[in-house]
Amino acid sequence: MQKKHLFIVSFILLSGITYLFYTSGKRDTTVITPAVQLSIPDSSWLYGTFNLEQIRQDIALSSLLNGDISKLFQADTNSNILLKIFRSPSDFSITDQNNIRYFSIWKNNIMYNGLLFNIEDNRQLQENFKSDSLTLQKIIVFSFRTREGYWLYNNRHLLFIAKQQQDSLVAQNIFSQPAQSLQLVANDSIYLSCTINTRFYLDSIPHPFLDSSLIQIAIKANTDNIDIDWNYKGTAVNYFNQVRIPGPAKDDGLYAACSPTPAALDELLNVYTTTCTGSQKMSVDLHPFMSILENNTLTVEFDGWNKLLQSFYRYELNEEFETVMVKKDSLYLEPTFRITLANAGQKEITNFITYLHQAGLISKNKKPPFKTTLGNFDSELNISKDSSLIFQNSHPAAAKQSDKINNCIFYLSCKPNNIQGLFDQKEFKERKEIATIAELNIAGYKTENELHGSIKASFNEDKHPLLSVIELMKK
Incomplete structure (x- = not known):
């Protein structure tokens, strides 16, 4: 009789644990919607992450931000919204500052450079920037434009595409198709990681050294010297x-x-x-x-x-x-x-x-x-x-x-x-x-x-x- 009760109790516990795993897994798959699980396109010829939190801690960030980055995004340092966000990311509810993602893609012979931030909510963005609302995949998103380029955000992500022809269409397409995107994991031991996939690099005469090659570079967090690891396929x-x-x-x-x-x-x-x-x-x-x-x-x-x-x-x-x-x-x-x-x-x-x-x-x-x-x-x-x-x-x-x-x-x-x-x-x-x-x-x-x-x-x-x-x- 005791063995019978022991078997029944064991069966109930096992069933409970199985149900718990099932419901937790089911909950994850239903909650993670396209609007939440957004990342960079998997057709990017260049992509990576940089550890803004570690860079701010170890390096004079103002010296970096006052350099060529303002020229890259076609704006001066006084009105550059991108520099303001880099200097004070918390003011715009940007989270995961050790995993800021960047990428570069080719569309119709035009190169587009972008950044993807995770945010806690979008209230600060709506308060600081006059935004227009639009509906993508039955979800309301918001956008605004600065001299640097086009910005698109929801309640979880802020996407920036540098000023270029049809930059708004590229941004909206990225928001609409998250299933074919790359997910990058943060690494606190590096300042910056970079991957170059030459299969997606538009070049009329590709060099054999770069023909369908995959190059990965990681600049380690080191305050005394430059320390880089690289891989090549x-x-x-x-x-x-x-x-x-x-x-x-x-x-x-x-x-x-x-x-x-x-x-x-x-x-x-x-x-x-x-x-x-x-x-x-x-x-x-x-x-x-x-x-x-x-x-x-x-x-x-x-x-x-x-x-x-x-x-x-x-x-x-x-x-x-x-x-x-x-x-x-x-x-x-x-x-x-x-x-x-x-x-x-x-x-x-x-x-x-x-x-x-x-x-x-x-x-x-x-x-x-x-x-x-x-x-x-x-x-x-x-x-x-x-x-x-x-x-x-x-x-x-x-x-x-x-x-x-x-x-x-x-x-x-x-x-x-x-x-x-x-x-x-x-x-x-x-x-x-x-x-x-x-x-x-x-x-x-x-x-x-x-x-x-x-x-x-x-x-x-x-x-x-x-x-x-x-x-x-x-x-």
């Missing part, structure tokens, strides 16, 4: 090999390394042949150079310029009109560099050396090092015992390769302030913003069907690194 996945790349001989200066595939070199060659003039095509054959790079690790190191003193004699007339021999000193700059092609095949090396001989770029010596002369400096080309090619200036400093870089497809590191003689050059003196970068590191890795990596940059100035980047891009 597309044709360029097949352009690189993932190998163990040796570390730089020196931590200072510029260091870059990669291992290109034949597909990448063929694409580079195609770009070269389509952009060069007919005479250049006939005079320069890059195929031997490309073949030596296939599936081999290429590293490039640059540490600036060495100042070298060169003395020579020449005949001059003295005050007594006598011809005398006078010593002259000439100061010139020689780059300090090292280019290494690791583990090249012996056959490819032989073809490459023959190609350099025919082009007159190296001497006729049968044994390395081969002497080369490029510009106003001398250099050497060596073949090491492991079939690697080493090309460097004739006055190399002692260098020991480190072994601190893991398997990757490419790697770049740069410390501009430590590159010897960099800021002695006139062209760099005029671009002092380069000196604000303390260190830049870019790394890429490969999985089966995608590339991913990171970009890290630190700056010498005390201001937030995001502001330094904006200033660098403006110049």
Whole structure:
């Protein structure tokens, strides 16, 4: 009898829990109407979110808002409604300030840029802006227009479309068709996320690198430096090999390394042949150079310029009109560099050396090092015992390769302030913003069907690194 009662009680509890899950699930599906579940179009070629709450906390927001954003939306800072909303979002009942969504779409060969805000209610909007009401999908919505563009809102969402032809129709269409839209999740650890879907980017001549590609970028919330994660899916996945790349001989200066595939070199060659003039095509054959790079690790190191003193004699007339021999000193700059092609095949090396001989770029010596002369400096080309090619200036400093870089497809590191003689050059003196970068590191890795990596940059100035980047891009 007790077992019978226990079974009945268990059955009632189980039925109650099942009914609770059923009603809660049913309630969710009936309450979430198109007017509530609004988001950005899934045909956007560019979309993402930015963390306005974190940006306001960590960065001088006024410096960002007074910049090019006002030019982008065709308004000055005094009458720009969009800037007012960014500066005081709570005054307009904007919620989820860590997940402000933005997007860009093409409609009839016209690009439309938009923003989507979540709001608690629309009373503040109706009080601040004279709005017109209209009915979409049997639901009343409100709209108003400013110099920046067209605004459309209901009781849950505020949509902005930047000023453009038929911007109101685009906004109303987004409100009417929420089922085919993208939903983005907030992430408090980032300032901004961005996705580029080139399948929806209108371009008459798409580059193979961007053909049906998906690129994702996330700028992490970091007050000390720029910290970016990126992912890529597309044709360029097949352009690189993932190998163990040796570390730089020196931590200072510029260091870059990669291992290109034949597909990448063929694409580079195609770009070269389509952009060069007919005479250049006939005079320069890059195929031997490309073949030596296939599936081999290429590293490039640059540490600036060495100042070298060169003395020579020449005949001059003295005050007594006598011809005398006078010593002259000439100061010139020689780059300090090292280019290494690791583990090249012996056959490819032989073809490459023959190609350099025919082009007159190296001497006729049968044994390395081969002497080369490029510009106003001398250099050497060596073949090491492991079939690697080493090309460097004739006055190399002692260098020991480190072994601190893991398997990757490419790697770049740069410390501009430590590159010897960099800021002695006139062209760099005029671009002092380069000196604000303390260190830049870019790394890429490969999985089966995608590339991913990171970009890290630190700056010498005390201001937030995001502001330094904006200033660098403006110049």
